[in-house]
Amino acid sequence: MICVLGGRSLRGVVPISGAKNAALPAIIASLLTTEPVILHRVPRLLDVETAVRLVQALGKEVCWEKDTLKIWGGEKLSSEAPAELVQRMRASFLVLGPVLARTGLARVPLPGGCALGPRPVDFHLHGLSRLGARITFIDGAVLAEAQRLRGAIVYLDFPSVGATEQLLLAGALAEGETVVINPAREPELTNLTELLRKMGAEVTWNTDHVVIRGQEELGGAEHTLLPDRIEAGTYLLAGAITGGRVRAVNAEPRHLFALLDRLSCAGCEIDYGEDWIEVRGAQRPRAVDFRTWPYPGFPTDLQPPMVSFLAIAEGRSTVTETVYAARFGHVEPLIQMGAKIQVSGSVQIVEGVGELRPAAVEATDIRAGAALVLAALAAQGVSYVRGEQHLRRGYENMEGKLRGLGAQIWEEEG
Ligand code: UD1
Secondary structure (H helix, E strand, O other): OEEEEEOOOOEEEEEOOEOHHHHHHHHHHHHHOOOOEEEEOOOOOHHHHHHHHHHHHOOOEEEEEOOEEEEEOOOOOOOEOOHHHHOOOHHHHHHHHHHHHHHOEEEEEOOOOOOOOOOOOHHHHHHHHHOOOEEEEEOOEEEEEOOOOEOOEEEOOOOOHHHHHHHHHHHOOOEOEEEEEOOOOOHHHHHHHHHHHHOOOEEEEOOOEEEEEOOOOOOOEEEEOOEOHHHHHHHHHHHHHOOOEEEEEOOOHHHHHHHHHHHHHOOOEEEEOOOEEEEEOOOOOEOOOEEEOOOOOEOHHHHHHHHHHHOOOEOEEEEEOOOOOOOOOOHHHHHHOOOEEEEEOOEEEEEOOOOOOOOEEEOOOHHHHHHHHHHHHHOOEEEEEEOHHHHHHHOOOHHHHHHHOOOEEEEOOO
């Protein structure tokens, strides 16, 4: 478990790693070619390890050199993704399209991942069947078959990040043009687009749709991942919740304007340059309302850490979660730490309290875990956060980075 002696203001500079959510589809994109795909700035965290093991299990060779990952080979890809890996992480389901496009057949178990309420894959399957895949279900797995995928117009009922990635990947090897209407526009999709273009795909973004012109085959590429905006947001909130001053470097301010706007309304001072962001916490922050929304809206992945911050603000905040049906894993443990939060449907009413108190709590998913670590940093005394494997899925060296900002945080058995 992770132990935190809270009550100190965090101060200093924290370097931001490459984005987990850009690394996963980029690693999976390597399945589209046999030539080398070289990725720089890849964060060493559990979900990335899972993605690496997944492409290896499908037939790729990989080698690491510091934060550079080289992936090559796989002339003969396996059509079967191992259940053990897919069930660990929802993003594994992205292999369905590339494996199908390369081999004509893919069998991928239904995915696992964070416990955030029901997270179906119907948009992915709708999209691939529009591209001509025959989809059946066998023993909890999806079986997709197609001689060659054919481009088509696909409408997404919600701008799903994963479904848009699935269609970019599959469309890149399909015959003709794939048009995705209502695609997701998260920065990680821009990053995947850049990689696919380097590999030879033609991708054109328009205001309401994206067009992918498929190729017979794709080549290798060398590509650098963008900074992790959720990691940066988490450390900036760690500074804000402790009334400190944190500067995130190697970061991209543009990707965090929704968070910075709300922090500024809460009374924090914000400063930023081309690749850094600094947040100075207020004496006592003010309550602010926000709703999560697809990019450029407030990211759902920062909703739980932001709720921890608002738990100590002056006044009542109304937080509306619109992306997930049940992203409230942080609420019960925060209440144990003295927060006053009421959940009604998709809305959390957060009544700010002057102080949080230390407690032994359990993380149930990555970002709930981050929310609890932030609350522990603000609470005077020692808190214990169990379920640290969730944090390891999504944060590279979290304890080390927080210690660099002056936090007293360590790991203990138990
Ligand atoms: C990605 C991110 C995750 C982030 C999320 C929303 C990765 C690896 N993960 O997840 O950190 O929280 O975007 O920004 O990039 N949905 C369906 N049917 C589908 C697909 C999605 O109903 O076929 C629903 C989901 O249940 C959810 C919503 O759409 O309620 C958004 O999901 P989606 O954007 O697809 O998230 P992920 O790609 O899984």
